[in-house]
Amino acid sequence: MPEDNEELKHIVRILNVDLNGHSPVQMALTGIRGMGRRNARLLSQKADIDPNETLGLLSDEAISRLREVVEAAQSHLPVWMTNRRKDLLTGEDKHLMGTDLVLTQREEMDIIRKTRSYRGIRHERGLRVRGQKTRSTGRRGATVGVSRKKK
Template sequence: MAKPTAGKEKPKKAEEKPKKGSDEELRHIVRILNTDLAGKRQVHMALTGIKGVGRRCAKIFTERAGVDPNATLGLLPDAEIDKLKKVVEEDAINILPVWMVNRRGDIETGKDIHIMGMDLNMTLREDLDLMKKMRSYKGLRHERGLRVRGQKTRSTGRTGAIVGVSRKREGAPAAGSAAKE
């Protein structure tokens, strides 16, 4: 009799694809605005990895830089990546229409600005701290960890172990009293 071989076979090695000349030049990580972007993705989709840059902003940035939005980011030459960096880091506010910027009428400067990258996290934190200091309604809700935007809180958003109503068991007290007698 032959022995069953199920599960005892060695895994087959993956066949290696012949490398193209362009694969050797692929940069797996491209750094723009202190953010690591995936070099394997298309330019306009890779730019959405920057916080504060969506698909529409990315499309505008690639058009202004003169870069093909469907090209692979890691295969772009240095000159095109530098153009893209310059557009994203320096010219963003001048390029985007007013309705697209994420901070219209800034509290400190009064200007329309578009914040991206780590500055966005810092600005959000400062805004929350300011609301808490002013003791505004939204600030108090943030402080207490409650819903801020008017949602109902009676039945949802509960945290902790106890949810719902607990009932006393009917059989437990009767068994305890029967044991005493």
């Protein structure tokens, strides 16, 4: 940390998300939905920025470079690192981040609910979707214990 904190930006805005300026670049970028530590490290290196450098201490030019790389993340990431491989609607590989990811997931959930697929019905009922056992786990909400007979 430098002695004069005048140049430290406390909040840096990338992809409509306020990121903490006090944390390292790779950790701050994980505040964006759809961005993990590995992606953040790779994208910060693509922008010629040290991933361990404090985000708020970067120059405006470096932040704009980082912003451009993050917005065009799909072209910088290898196919196996993308989060939407073989998209249901388009069939192409995508990497979605921020509000795009949230909206796409919500639309997909609506589709599987409307088609009344097994997964959709399980989601509606709040049950396990991926084949887990439900006999003794996943109990939340109202307790089902044994009730005593009144005398």
